[in-house]
Amino acid sequence: MSPSAPRTGPAGAPPAGSRPGGRSARVRAAVHRAVRELVADESGDALTIPVVAARAGVHATTVYRRWGSVGELLSDVATSRFTGGFVVPDTGSLRGDLERYAANMARDLSDPDTLALVRATLGSGGEQGAAACQGDRRQQLAAILEREEARGGGTPSLDHLTDALVAPLYYRAVFTDLPLATAWARDLVARLLPDEAPQPPADR
Amino acid sequence: MSPSAPRTGPAGAPPAGSRPGGRSARVRAAVHRAVRELVADESGDALTIPVVAARAGVHATTVYRRWGSVGELLSDVATSRFTGGFVVPDTGSLRGDLERYAANMARDLSDPDTLALVRATLGSGGEQGAAACQGDRRQQLAAILEREEARGGGTPSLDHLTDALVAPLYYRAVFTDLPLATAWARDLVARLLPDEAPQPPADR
Numbered sequence: 001m002s003p004s005a006p007r008t009g010p011a012g013a014p015p016a017g018s019r020p021g022g023r024s025a026r027v028r029a030a031v032h033r034a035v036r037e038l039v040a041d042e043s044g045d046a047l048t049i050p051v052v053a054a055r056a057g058v059h060a061t062t063v064y065r066r067w068g069s070v071g072e073l074l075s076d077v078a079t080s081r082f083t084g085g086f087v088v089p090d091t092g093s094l095r096g097d098l099e100r101y102a103a104n105m106a107r108d109l110s111d112p113d114t115l116a117l118v119r120a121t122l123g124s125g126g127e128q129g130a131a132a133c134q135g136d137r138r139q140q141l142a143a144i145l146e147r148e149e150a151r152g153g154g155t156p157s158l159d160h161l162t163d164a165l166v167a168p169l170y171y172r173a174v175f176t177d178l179p180l181a182t183a184w185a186r187d188l189v190a191r192l193l194p195d196e197a198p199q200p201p202a203d204r
Numbered sequence: 205m206s207p208s209a210p211r212t213g214p215a216g217a218p219p220a221g222s223r224p225g226g227r228s229a230r231v232r233a234a235v236h237r238a239v240r241e242l243v244a245d246e247s248g249d250a251l252t253i254p255v256v257a258a259r260a261g262v263h264a265t266t267v268y269r270r271w272g273s274v275g276e277l278l279s280d281v282a283t284s285r286f287t288g289g290f291v292v293p294d295t296g297s298l299r300g301d302l303e304r305y306a307a308n309m310a311r312d313l314s315d316p317d318t319l320a321l322v323r324a325t326l327g328s329g330g331e332q333g334a335a336a337c338q339g340d341r342r343q344q345l346a347a348i349l350e351r352e353e354a355r356g357g358g359t360p361s362l363d364h365l366t367d368a369l370v371a372p373l374y375y376r377a378v379f380t381d382l383p384l385a386t387a388w389a390r391d392l393v394a395r396l397l398p399d400e401a402p403q404p405p406a407d408r
Contacts, residue, residue, distance in 0.1 A: 191368075
């Protein structure tokens, strides 16, 4: 291993799991930052490892050795972006938790840089990239459901919750130019938990 | 314009709107086929115009001149793939039409080559690519709803239908490795049109 020293300085705090201040952590931070910036600036040109390496100020061979391909690299960046660091709402009710969770997701996926990262990672990362874009959402939603069960409430299954809440949010963000409005996200929860406000088929 | 003759022969019938047998139509067919093959073979390498041109047996300048970028090219291929050519079911009932439509979508999106094209197009095509992956689904679903209204039946809104049926199908295909089972697709319709089989929150 003979990575060149990053031309740019270390980018903020080193990621968890790396030795703080180590050269490896600095390279990782510089490369991740370069990927995030290039994806956000997306000009329609393909993201390549030489371009990322030049922007990060490291040798391309270092990037190839550590990540192997653009798909692996994007998956790693997406995993960092979408795993951990999110607070799971605990409002005391399933409805409250899901409304808060959906509103947070809607806000997050409305960010153009986040959306660009999701699309780029789906484009190059295959199954691994797709999983990376999910982060730990399933575990987070499972935790919300478990709390409701502990309170003695009925809950939808995790798969039903995913179909009814997570899927429309990701779909609308990734496939359409419709806004991810908070009121719309709340409607998704109302359809999923209809006891308070029954939804006829022609509900809007 | 001085495109080289395609090294490969013309790929099947020329697309609608092109002069049958014209050189332009042959170039388009060869380039589209090259893109579909390269996306299906996806090795994790970036799809670039020179690579597509070499595979199609045309000059890269021809591809740049006609499509401009990989994103434009993928969007064009996805539009061809997902627009027209699908028969909208007409079973005589909203439930029957939607079950058939959802089963068709599930089968289509279960094809690995189709999925690879969707992911690649999302990755490079921006808003235009995202729209291309939808093809004319909104018009098709609107037609199904209009027929039900003409029969005097109540219908969900097109947006509700999209959230409840289209979104989970695309989401499960693109973001997860879960199977797009026909029974699951039928469950989505049952949740959307609950009059026959009411769905409590804890439905499975």
